[in-house]
Amino acid sequence: MKKSQVRWCWAMILPVVIGLAIFTYGPMFASLLLSFTNDDAVNTPSYVGMANYKYLLTADPSFWVSVKVTGVFAAASVSLGLVASLSVALILNQDIPFRGIFRTLYYFPTILPATASGVLWAFIFQPQDGLLNGLLRKVGVGHPPAWTDSPQWALPALIIMSIWGFGGAMVVFLAGLQNTDKSLQEAASLDGATSWKKFWVITWPAITPLVFFNLTMSLIGSLKAFDQAFAFGTSGPGVGGPARATLFYVLNLYEKAFGHFHMGLAAAMAWILFAAIAALTGVNFALSKRWVKGSGI
Amino acid sequence: MKPGKILALAVATLGLAICLAPVIWLFSTSLKPFEEILKTPTSFLPKHPRPQNFTDFFSSFTFWRSFANSCIVAALTVVGTLASAIPAGYAFARLKAKGSGLVFGLLIASLMLPGQVTIIPVFRLFASLGMIDTFYPLVLPAWLGTNAFAIFLMRQFFLGIPEEMLEAARLDGASEGRILARVAVPLAKPAIATVAIFAFLGSWNDLWGPLIYLNKESSMTLMVSLMNFVGGSGTAQGTPWNLVMAGVVVTVLPAFILFGIFQKTFVAGISTTGLK
Numbered sequence: 001m002k003k004s005q006v007r008w009c010w011a012m013i014l015p016v017v018i019g020l021a022i023f024t025y026g027p028m029f030a031s032l033l034l035s036f037t038n039d040d041a042v043n044t045p046s047y048v049g050m051a052n053y054k055y056l057l058t059a060d061p062s063f064w065v066s067v068k069v070t071g072v073f074a075a076a077s078v079s080l081g082l083v084a085s086l087s088v089a090l091i092l093n094q095d096i097p098f099r100g101i102f103r104t105l106y107y108f109p110t111i112l113p114a115t116a117s118g119v120l121w122a123f124i125f126q127p128q129d130g131l132l133n134g135l136l137r138k139v140g141v142g143h144p145p146a147w148t149d150s151p152q153w154a155l156p157a158l159i160i161m162s163i164w165g166f167g168g169a170m171v172v173f174l175a176g177l178q179n180t181d182k183s184l185q186e187a188a189s190l191d192g193a194t195s196w197k198k199f200w201v202i203t204w205p206a207i208t209p210l211v212f213f214n215l216t217m218s219l220i221g222s223l224k225a226f227d228q229a230f231a232f233g234t235s236g237p238g239v240g241g242p243a244r245a246t247l248f249y250v251l252n253l254y255e256k257a258f259g260h261f262h263m264g265l266a267a268a269m270a271w272i273l274f275a276a277i278a279a280l281t282g283v284n285f286a287l288s289k290r291w292v293k294g295s296g297i
Numbered sequence: 298m299k300p301g302k303i304l305a306l307a308v309a310t311l312g313l314a315i316c317l318a319p320v321i322w323l324f325s326t327s328l329k330p331f332e333e334i335l336k337t338p339t340s341f342l343p344k345h346p347r348p349q350n351f352t353d354f355f356s357s358f359t360f361w362r363s364f365a366n367s368c369i370v371a372a373l374t375v376v377g378t379l380a381s382a383i384p385a386g387y388a389f390a391r392l393k394a395k396g397s398g399l400v401f402g403l404l405i406a407s408l409m410l411p412g413q414v415t416i417i418p419v420f421r422l423f424a425s426l427g428m429i430d431t432f433y434p435l436v437l438p439a440w441l442g443t444n445a446f447a448i449f450l451m452r453q454f455f456l457g458i459p460e461e462m463l464e465a466a467r468l469d470g471a472s473e474g475r476i477l478a479r480v481a482v483p484l485a486k487p488a489i490a491t492v493a494i495f496a497f498l499g500s501w502n503d504l505w506g507p508l509i510y511l512n513k514e515s516s517m518t519l520m521v522s523l524m525n526f527v528g529g530s531g532t533a534q535g536t537p538w539n540l541v542m543a544g545v546v547v548t549v550l551p552a553f554i555l556f557g558i559f560q561k562t563f564v565a566g567i568s569t570t571g572l573k
Contacts, residue, residue, distance in 0.1 A: 015441045020404060111552045123326070129535070224412075
């Protein structure tokens with residue numbers, strides 16, 4: 001490569017080098033250091049060793065609450081979201097009329113900003129005037145759940161809301177399904193295989209890389225959920241929900257950092273989240289060797 | 298049609314009705330007078346549509362200021378993203394100097410890092426520079442290539458340009474900057490449009506950043522103002538959900554319009570990233 005090209009190359013990526021240093025890797029190490037201090041955004045931080053981590057894991061009243069909320073949310077919304085997106089993709093993969101329109105309209109709700117859908121669903125789940133309870137009463141449910149006001153039902157409400165955004169994963173599944181070998185399906189039909197058997201023997205192995213992709217992405221996304229939970233709480237029972245039933249991990253972190261300015265503590269929380277995401281993604285990749293067919297992604 | 302297909306069509310239609318009901322409910326409520334919301338059971342569509350909900354919403358806080366702020370932040374973010382992602386994408390694809398591969402690897406690895414890890418030092422940095430309640434914290438990162446997805450997309454596109462086209466320009470004595478501007482960019486218009494759309498929506502829809510950096514009412518973006526309006530709008534009769542939904546309609550409108558025009562870009566963008 002010519003000297004001038006080398007110079008052009010570095011000139012063109014110089015902003016990226018600066019950006020990575022100032023906004024990514026510099027702050028990453030700075031926050032690791034801050035997590036071992038009592039930083040409060042005002043005074044000079046001093047070293048406190050593992051105290052922040054120890055406090056979070058053993059003494060903080062809200063840490064495990066938010067871990068549990070986020071864990072339940074992630075498990076339910078990821079699994080139900082995958083089932084919904086794959087089911088709809090399988091239905092749309094059949095040669096039905098208006099398939100393109102169906103695909104576009106199913107995808108449509110995912111373009112709503114998470115904040116907007118949080119506010120919209122808080123209204124839909126209103127115990128008195130909400131759309132859902134109106135319908136439930138109409139079909140004869142005398143005492144429908146109080147959703148936004150109920151410690152038991154606020155989190156399920158957020159899970160239902162998250163399933164609504166299944167369109168993105170569905171489009172990925174549909175693209176993959178349309179690449180699978182049609183002749184194999186037809187041969188199996190001639191041999192009298194049931195749809196159920198055809199799915200598990202032919203379709204499923206072909207789409208496991210996509211299942212893995214959607215699983216990984218939605219798991220990471222759900223562990224970092226913030227906008228929708230913030231909007232949902234703000235429009236109804238207050239941030240964190242009734243009895244802190246929707247105190248998501250990142251919501252808790254946000255409150256600690258920017259509500260109470262416990263910056264060191266929040267930095268420790270951020271690193272625990274990072275470690276959890278890295279570990280879960282690692283486990284995911286390791287397990288994927290057993291069930292994902294082909295080269296993966 | 299075979300019975301199986303009729304069943305599939307029926308299930309698809311039913312599912313779609315469930316999926317779109319909340320959106321219709323959103324628009325319907327935004328046009329209802331307040332009395333209709335209080336009525337139980339409430340009707341699905343407004344009986345006496347009231348477009349004044351929108352003007353009421355506009356005049357109930359510094360709406361136009363927030364709207365202008367959102368537009369400014371989004372415009373500066375889009376321009377910054379393109380200004381940093383187009384040259385970087387080109388350099389990563391076609392000018393691989395020694396060491397640039399490492400930079401690209403670090404860039405892609407940064408996608409794995411949750412933003413929560415870096416937010417506190419970055420917040421302290423901006424605070425120490427006196428930039429709280431300014432747009433710099435929201436816009437500056439875009440100019441410095443922090444949108445790794447945008448750079449990756451541009452790089453993938455530039456990889457597909459035939460080497461002969463670039464080589465021909467080089468033999469004519471064009472510099473790499475000139476080749477990028479005159480040869481590569483005109484070919485990359487679809488990729489640039491995709492990056493611009495997603496950068497715009499990312500900025501317009503963002504709540505986390507503006508919530509942290511903007512505290513003064515005069516500097517807030519629409520998303521934060523909407524949150525404040527929702528949180529503070531409760532009256533003795535309850536929340537004026539018709540005005541709140543009018544506000545939601547206004548904030549989602551750019552996404553709806555862009556989706557209406559570029560729906561193929563949206564759907565294709567999602568499915569190709571999934572298959573990579």
